[in-house]
Amino acid sequence: xxxxxxxxxxxxxxxxAAGCTETPAKIIDSDDDLTAALRRARSLSRDAxxxxxxxxxxxxxxxxxxxxxxxxxxxxxxxEPEAPLADAAxxxxxxxxxxxxxxxxxxxxxxxxxxxxxxxxxxxxAHAAVIA
Amino acid sequence: MSAxxxxxxxxxxxxxxxxxxxxxxxxxxxxxxxxxxxxxxxxRDALLDFYDGHGLEAAPAHASYETGPVDDAETAQALLLEVxxxxxxxWRAGVASEEPAEREICLxxxxxxxxxLARWRIAVGASAAEPWPGRPEE
Numbered sequence: 001x002x003x004x005x006x007x008x009x010x011x012x013x014x015x016x017a018a019g020c021t022e023t024p025a026k027i028i029d030s031d032d033d034l035t036a037a038l039r040r041a042r043s044l045s046r047d048a049x050x051x052x053x054x055x056x057x058x059x060x061x062x063x064x065x066x067x068x069x070x071x072x073x074x075x076x077x078x079x080e081p082e083a084p085l086a087d088a089a090x091x092x093x094x095x096x097x098x099x100x101x102x103x104x105x106x107x108x109x110x111x112x113x114x115x116x117x118x119x120x121x122x123x124x125x126a127h128a129a130v131i132a
Numbered sequence: 133m134s135a136x137x138x139x140x141x142x143x144x145x146x147x148x149x150x151x152x153x154x155x156x157x158x159x160x161x162x163x164x165x166x167x168x169x170x171x172x173x174x175x176r177d178a179l180l181d182f183y184d185g186h187g188l189e190a191a192p193a194h195a196s197y198e199t200g201p202v203d204d205a206e207t208a209q210a211l212l213l214e215v216x217x218x219x220x221x222x223w224r225a226g227v228a229s230e231e232p233a234e235r236e237i238c239l240x241x242x243x244x245x246x247x248x249l250a251r252w253r254i255a256v257g258a259s260a261a262e263p264w265p266g267r268p269e270e
Contacts, residue, residue: 055261062263099243106239111228118227118239122220122246122265129247130260 031071033105034113037120038067039079040098044124047085047094056127063120070116092131099124135226135238136182137191142219143176143241144193149215152199153208161205161255165212168248175241182237213252220245220266242266 045060068076085091099121106117133141150169157165183190202208223245226238242265250260 055259059261059263103239103243106227107232107236111230114229114235115224115227118224118242119264119267121239122224122243123263125243126246126250126260126262126265130250130254 031113033109033117034067034071035076037102037105037117038064038071038076040101041067041120042078043082044091044094044098047091048127050084051088051091053088053091053127053131056131059123059127063123066116070113088131092128095124095128095131099128134234135222135229136179136234138222139219139226139238139241140176140179140183140190142222143172143179145197146172146215146219147176148193148197149199149211153202153211156202156205156208158205161209164251164255165208168212168216168251171244171248175244179237179241182233186233209252209256213249213256216245216249216252217266220249221268222266224266 041060041064045057045064048054048057048060085094102117102121102124106114106121109117147169150165150172154162154165154169180190182188199211200207202211220242223238223242227235227242229235229238246262246265249262249265253260253262
């Protein structure tokens with residue numbers, strides 16, 4: 001019922017192995033949604049810490065640690081540095097936007113990761129609510 | 133019982149618990165309890181709309197629910213915090229559903245529960261932070 005990019009690529013690999021396509025399948029060892037969630041968790045952690053919300057920063061670090069484990073053996077770099085958020089209102093807005101990203105990932109992934117993305121979305125929703 | 137059935141049963145129980153416990157609270161905590169009770173009623177109504185929209189029959193609420201003794205502010209707060217924690221766990225479980233509409237409504241309810249839990253934690257002087265809301269303790 002649900003599909004993911006990973007699922008599609010695995011399917012493509014199976015078709016290629018069966019000789020159903022001449023396009024070589026690209027084997028991936030990371031998932032775009034997990035990677036995006038990891039990068040967002042890292043940036044939110046930095047911003048929450050800088051703006052005086054260490055408990056919320058710790059939540060994001062917990063998310064990042066779990067996402068890093070799930071992405072192994074891949075290691076995800078820091079990516080392009082983003083400008084630090086100016087104040088609590090900007091952090092609340094960023095938490096709400098990040099919540100929506102995780103919510104969308106939850107609704108479009110397989111059951112394996114749905115609960116994880118749901119937990120991250122719920123945690124970010126709570127952050128946005130209490131910071132606002 | 134589906135995930136939504138379990139969640140609806142939890143929302144019924146939460147409304148009953150708030151009605152029982154809120155009278156023992158005062159000030160800002162009472163205001164919070166009344167606000168969250170109204171949110172649970174809105175969620176119950178949204179769930180009943182979900183049943184209607186999918187041609188399903190919703191179970192009715194029971195006349196009463198076992199809450200344990202609630203006779204002061206401390207026991208009232210403890211009950212309501214526990215109710216929110218249990219509901220978050222119930223809705224979190226529903227997020228694993230492979231049925232898209234069911235997953236979506238469970239996720240929406242789960243996110244609302246996480247916000248309510250955070251507000252309760254602040255009200256009782258605890259940190260609102262929680263990386264894994266609703267996750268059962270191992």
